[in-house]
Amino acid sequence: xxxxxxxxxxxxxxxxxxxxxxxxxxxxxxxxxxxxxxxxxxxxxxxxxxxxxxxxxxxxxxxxxxxxxxxxxxxxxxxxxxxxxxxxxxxxxxxxxxxxxxxxxxxxxx
Amino acid sequence: xxxxxxxxxxxxxxxxxxxxxxxxxxxxxxxxxxxxxxxxxxxxxxxxxxxxxxxxxxxxxxxxxxxxxxxxxxxxxxxxxxxxxxxxxxxxxxxxxxxxxxxxxxxxxxxxxxxxxxxxxxxxxxxxxxxxxxxxxxxxxxxxxxxxxxxxxxxxx
Numbered sequence: 001x002x003x004x005x006x007x008x009x010x011x012x013x014x015x016x017x018x019x020x021x022x023x024x025x026x027x028x029x030x031x032x033x034x035x036x037x038x039x040x041x042x043x044x045x046x047x048x049x050x051x052x053x054x055x056x057x058x059x060x061x062x063x064x065x066x067x068x069x070x071x072x073x074x075x076x077x078x079x080x081x082x083x084x085x086x087x088x089x090x091x092x093x094x095x096x097x098x099x100x101x102x103x104x105x106x107x108x109x110x
Numbered sequence: 111x112x113x114x115x116x117x118x119x120x121x122x123x124x125x126x127x128x129x130x131x132x133x134x135x136x137x138x139x140x141x142x143x144x145x146x147x148x149x150x151x152x153x154x155x156x157x158x159x160x161x162x163x164x165x166x167x168x169x170x171x172x173x174x175x176x177x178x179x180x181x182x183x184x185x186x187x188x189x190x191x192x193x194x195x196x197x198x199x200x201x202x203x204x205x206x207x208x209x210x211x212x213x214x215x216x217x218x219x220x221x222x223x224x225x226x227x228x229x230x231x232x233x234x235x236x237x238x239x240x241x242x243x244x245x246x247x248x249x250x251x252x253x254x255x256x257x258x259x260x261x262x263x264x265x266x267x
Contacts, residue, residue, distance in 0.1 A: 027201070081114055084234045089117045091143065092226055096121045098141040099224075103123045103133040 021045055022053045029063050033075030116229035123224060127216040130224055131187035134212065135160060142168075158192070160184065166192055177202040179210075188214050194228065208233055 021043070028039055036054060040047040054074060057063040064077040077083060123130050133140065135158045142156040156168045156178075164181040183191035190212040197203045208230040215223045 030197070081231060081234045085114060085117060085231050088228050088231070092117055092119045092228060094143050095141065096119050096224070096226065098143065099134060100121050100123045102137060102140040103125050103130055 019053070019056075021049075022056060025050060025053045026057055026062060029057075029074050030076055033066075033073050035071045035073050039074065114232040114234075116227045116231060119226045121224050122217065123222050124220055125222060126220055127187040127214045127222045130214050130222040131190070134214075134224070135186075135190065179207070182209070187216075190214075197234075206233065 024043065025039060028034065036047065036050055039054075040050045043050060045053075054063065054065075058065065058074075058077075061077055061083045063074050065072050065074050067073075125133070138158045139155045142153075144153045152171045154169045154171050156166075158164060158166045158181065160181070162181055162184050164184070166178045166180060168176045168178065170176065177195065179193035179195045181190070182193055183189055192210045192212070194208045194210050195202055195204060195206050197206045208228065211227045211229065213223075213225045215225070217223055
């Protein structure tokens with residue numbers, strides 16, 4: 001694993017997507033870049049709540065914001081590949097340590 | 111983009127390669143992290159169907175099934191290649207593919223080194239750029255969809 005800063009960034013990205021509403025917001029942005037107003041439409045949460053989710057996603061390096069005229073449009077962070085990689089890195093850490101535990105527990109039972 | 115390194119993991123398990131392979135595949139439900147799945151309702155179980163072409167999927171408590179990918183190589187007890195077809199939009203997409211290669215190396219009768227490589231991650235970048243490109247370019251697919259909707263509605267009325 002890389003330095004502690006990268007590790008904490010992993011955690012951020014990981015935690016950022018553990019919230020179902022936030023994951024929904026992220027999925028919508030992944031499908032199509034859009035402004036906060038359109039993101040809030042059709043979601044059962046208030047616009048300030050969406051803004052709060054966007055802040056978390058942005059801090060986690062998953063989404064970026066760009067100005068288009070007077071609109072602030074949210075889209076996947078160009079570094080999102082790295083974020084995805086960090087997510088998977090941590091995912092497999094967790095998965096393999098659980099795998100080891102289960103494999104060895106079964107061995108003892110056998 | 112293609113310079114994205116794969117995620118590489120290694121773990122030594124104190125069991126035979128046969129058992130390691132079996133627990134990894136047949137026993138996937140026993141170790142698969144439950145809280146990170148992509149479905150809309152809680153995860154009930156995860157299945158890797160044995161053999162090339164087998165489905166790798168999860169069943170949710172509401173009965174819906176979410177695909178993760180497929181078995182591409184099945185060579186017990188030494189090698190397993192699975193496709194991971196979850197996009198950055200957290201959706202299964204059969205046209206999107208990254209690979210998970212798992213090697214089981216017997217170090218002894220009860221010791222196996224399991225290495226896992228999740229590769230082709232640059233495709234997440236390509237997908238993101240493609241989505242961006244499609245949306246941004248004049249006459250991109252959004253326009254096509256609007257045109258489709260217009261035609262569809264005209265036909266009805």
